[in-house]
Amino acid sequence: METGNGNGGKNSLMLRVQRILRGSATFEDRFVSDHDELLEMARILRSMGCAIGYTEGVFDLFHIGHADYLKVGKDAAVKVCSSAEQVVLVVGADSDALTKSRKGPGRPIAPEGERCQILGHLRSVDIITVLHEPEVFNRNLHPEVRIISESTGDNPDKEDMKRYCDELVCLPPQRPTGTTATIRTLALEGGVAAIEKVRHKLVTVLEETLHELG
Numbered sequence: 712m713e714t715g716n717g718n719g720g721k722n723s724l725m726l727r728v729q730r731i732l733r734g735s736a737t738f739e740d741r742f743v744s745d746h747d748e749l750l751e752m753a754r755i756l757r758s759m760g761c762a763i764g765y766t767e768g769v770f771d772l773f774h775i776g777h778a779d780y781l782k783v784g785k786d787a788a789v790k791v792c793s794s795a796e797q798v799v800l801v802v803g804a805d806s807d808a809l810t811k812s813r814k815g816p817g818r819p820i821a822p823e824g825e826r827c828q829i830l831g832h833l834r835s836v837d838i839i840t841v842l843h844e845p846e847v848f849n850r851n852l853h854p855e856v857r858i859i860s861e862s863t864g865d866n867p868d869k870e871d872m873k874r875y876c877d878e879l880v881c882l883p884p885q886r887p888t889g890t891t892a893t894i895r896t897l898a899l900e901g902g903v904a905a906i907e908k909v910r911h912k913l914v915t916v917l918e919e920t921l922h923e924l925g
Contacts, residue, residue: 760796764788765854767803771819776886784858785835
């Protein structure tokens with residue numbers, strides 16, 4: 712893992728930042744697990760005239776609503792920061808442990824490593840990190856634009872969120888049905904299928920029993 716300690720580390724971070732801005736960065740360049748390292752990268756980016764857009768979430772069972780949300784959010788940040796050289800979108804993915812605490816013991820369906828790799832395939836996402844606590848990293852990052860979704864049920868108070876960013880962008884849901892609702896539907900359909908299978912088996916046994924008695 713590259714670190715920001717010493718001139719060698721800073722030079723390494725500078726090279727990663729340059730590759731990100733040129734669009735030639737690998738996933739290893741863009742995935743930054745060390746938050747101190749990411750804060751240093753943000754400092755470098757700002758010194759180059761860039762602005763930071765930031766959002767976070769679980770991004771479980773990734774669907775078109777997630778992709779549209781990130782693209783629309785990035786576009787909104789670019790519009791807000793029209794004088795910036797470039798807007799860099801940082802996305803925080805909730806760790807597996809944090810997701811369980813927010814969504815329940817059955818979540819996430821996809822592990823954090825897989826969710827981060829999926830985010831890495833999106834053009835709109837520049838840097839990915841993993842979050843272990845809610846509403847902590849972004850307060851240190853203090854992004855120029857914080858992007859949130861109206862459909863997130865456990866968003867903190869918006870006035871509090873505004874204290875830790877220059878501009879708060881709140882987007883409507885980009886897909887009518889969210890991941891949680893989809894999982895409930897699948898579970899319900901699976902439950903109905905299981906009940907129907909048991910019912911069919913009971914009917915068959917009953918018919919065979921009646922035939923033998925008849």
